[in-house]
Amino acid sequence: xxxxxxxLIAAREGEGWALGRLFxxxxxxxxxxVGAVAPADAEDVAADAWLxxxxxxxxxxxxxxxxxxxxxxxxRRRLLDLRRSRARRRTDPVDPGELVAAGxxxxxxxxxxxxxxxxxxxxxxxxSLSPDQAEVVILRVIGQLGVDEVAAIMGxxxxxxxxxxxxxxxxxxxxxxxxxxxx
Amino acid sequence: xxxxxxLLYDMRIAKIDDDTMDRLLAGHxxxxxxxxxxxxxxxxxxxxxxxPRGEHLSREVEHVxxxxxxxxxxxxxxxxxxGSPSRHRRALAGLxxxxxxxxxxxxxxxxxxxDPAQHAVSRVFDKVGISVPDTxxxxxxxxxxxxxxxxxxxxxxxxxxxxxxxKGALISSTASGGKSQAxxxxxxxxxxxxxxxxxxxxxxxxxxxxxxxxAADQGTATADQHSGGRSAAGSGNA
Numbered sequence: 001x002x003x004x005x006x007x008l009i010a011a012r013e014g015e016g017w018a019l020g021r022l023f024x025x026x027x028x029x030x031x032x033x034v035g036a037v038a039p040a041d042a043e044d045v046a047a048d049a050w051l052x053x054x055x056x057x058x059x060x061x062x063x064x065x066x067x068x069x070x071x072x073x074x075x076r077r078r079l080l081d082l083r084r085s086r087a088r089r090r091t092d093p094v095d096p097g098e099l100v101a102a103g104x105x106x107x108x109x110x111x112x113x114x115x116x117x118x119x120x121x122x123x124x125x126x127x128s129l130s131p132d133q134a135e136v137v138i139l140r141v142i143g144q145l146g147v148d149e150v151a152a153i154m155g156x157x158x159x160x161x162x163x164x165x166x167x168x169x170x171x172x173x174x175x176x177x178x179x180x181x182x183x
Numbered sequence: 184x185x186x187x188x189x190l191l192y193d194m195r196i197a198k199i200d201d202d203t204m205d206r207l208l209a210g211h212x213x214x215x216x217x218x219x220x221x222x223x224x225x226x227x228x229x230x231x232x233x234x235p236r237g238e239h240l241s242r243e244v245e246h247v248x249x250x251x252x253x254x255x256x257x258x259x260x261x262x263x264x265x266g267s268p269s270r271h272r273r274a275l276a277g278l279x280x281x282x283x284x285x286x287x288x289x290x291x292x293x294x295x296x297x298d299p300a301q302h303a304v305s306r307v308f309d310k311v312g313i314s315v316p317d318t319x320x321x322x323x324x325x326x327x328x329x330x331x332x333x334x335x336x337x338x339x340x341x342x343x344x345x346x347x348x349x350k351g352a353l354i355s356s357t358a359s360g361g362k363s364q365a366x367x368x369x370x371x372x373x374x375x376x377x378x379x380x381x382x383x384x385x386x387x388x389x390x391x392x393x394x395x396x397x398a399a400d401q402g403t404a405t406a407d408q409h410s411g412g413r414s415a416a417g418s419g420n421a
Contacts, residue, residue, distance in 0.1 A: 014254055019247045024240060032231070047246065054250035121230035140208040141232045147205070165204060169224055173196045176223040 004064040012057050019054070025068070026053060030075045032118065032142045036126045036134065038082055045082055049075040069149040072139060076153055125168075128175045133168035136161055196220030 010018035027050050034049075035042035052074045060070055122142075126134045132154075139150045151161045197218040199207070206212050207225055210232050214225040301317065309317075343350055 012254075014251050016247055016251070019250050020243055023243055023246055023250070027243075027246060028240065047249075050246055051249060051253050055253050057254065117230045118233055121227045124227060125231060137208070137228075138231070141210070141228050144209070144232070162201060162204075165208065166199075169199075169204065169207065169221065170196060172224045172227065173220045176227070177196065177220060 002063065004067070008057070008060070008067070022053070022057075022067075023050065025064075026050060026071045026075075029142050029144075030071075032122055033072065033075055033138055034079050034082075035119070036122045036138050036142075037079060038086070041082055045078050046075070049078045052078065065146075065149075068143060069145055069153065072143045072145060072149075073153050124175075125172065128172055129168050133164050133171065136164045137168045137172075140165065 007018045007021050011022050027046055030046035030049050031042045034045045038045065049071070053071050056070075056074070060067065062070065122138065125137055128134075129137065135154065136150055139145050139153060140147075143150075145153070147158055147161050147165075151158045154161070156164075197220055199218050199221065203212070203218060207217065207221060207228060210225075210229050212221075212225050214222045214229070217225040340350070
């Protein structure tokens with residue numbers, strides 16, 4: 001039995017250490033994922049999603065990768081609930097050019113060590129890309145999910161996800177080059 | 184940016200295959216090793232894939248405790264944020280009400296409530312056929328009064344054959360549950376007598392007057408005696 005299965009079994013029995021492991025595996029990523037769309041509600045939505053995960057633990061079966069996909073499916077459902085209630089996609093649109101300048105892209109490696117760098121990177125992604133493109137990239141990067149899993153979560157075909165992510169990264173490259181970041 | 188500029192930028196951005204794309208998104212390609220035009224993209228993706236931990240994990244204990252609550256067998260398992268503090272407060276209020284509803288009858292059965300509460304609970308339960316000990320003494324005179332209604336007093340006053348002092352004494356005695364000593368002590372007030380001191384406590388005077396048809400002059404003396412001369416009861420009838 002894998003270590004993750006041990007964690008899962010213990011978490012189902014309410015063991016604090018195991019729930020802590022699952023919390024660390026999901027919650028910070030939920031906050032980033034939701035925060036990319038609704039920064040002001042990120043922690044509340046992430047907390048609700050985490051409780052949904054806890055409620056559903058007894059019926060989940062699978063490995064760690066499947067768990068991540070399942071957890072992000074829950075988080076996305078919570079996010080959709082929020083979006084329905086707000087009826088808008090982005091709460092605070094920002095010009096990607098401003099973000100590139102403000103973030104100091106030359107120091108991204110150093111910034112990556114801080115939460116500021118993470119937030120900046122996520123905001124750059126969401127501001128540069130279409131909503132679908134941004135969600136694909138965020139689910140793949142923050143959720144550490146594969147193409148098939150993202151396709152299932154977003155309810156799209158595998159080929160559609162491939163096209164979206166190609167266009168997304170190309171667009172990102174254009175934005176970053178356009179600002180003269182790359183020598 | 185013009186179309187010409189776009190073309191120039193695109194020429195510096197290599198076309199990448201699916202495998203390279205997957206490795207980029209997974210953070211497996213070092214920015215320095217990324218295909219032309221994707222070095223900064225690789226850095227951005229690496230930065231995005233490192234969610235800040237400290238600031239979110241500072242509340243880990245709280246969130247884990249909330250998870251344990253929603254996982255417990257008795258917790259609500261469908262919909263909503265059942266573990267949220269506001270919902271817990273509402274649940275607590277419900278428990279308190281339930282506890283009170285279950286606990287009060289038990290305390291009453293054990294005769295452990297304060298006298299007024301014990302009496303009230305006893306009366307309520309008595310109506311539904313449940314026997315609960317009552318307090319030995321009614322909390323107020325009116326509850327167990329032998330003639331607790333004005334109609335009964337009125338009936339005595341209008342149907343009795345007694346007159347004068349005897350009628351007043353009968354009414355007073357009935358109304359007081361036998362405690363009244365009207366007609367047993369003292370003498371009738373003088374025809375023109377009046378209470379020596381005006382007092383705000385004239386209660387009962389009108390009732391006795393009305394009930395006795397104006398003949399309850401004997402009660403005045405008793406009231407006067409018991410009030411130390413401060414009662415004006417019945418003085419208008421003397």
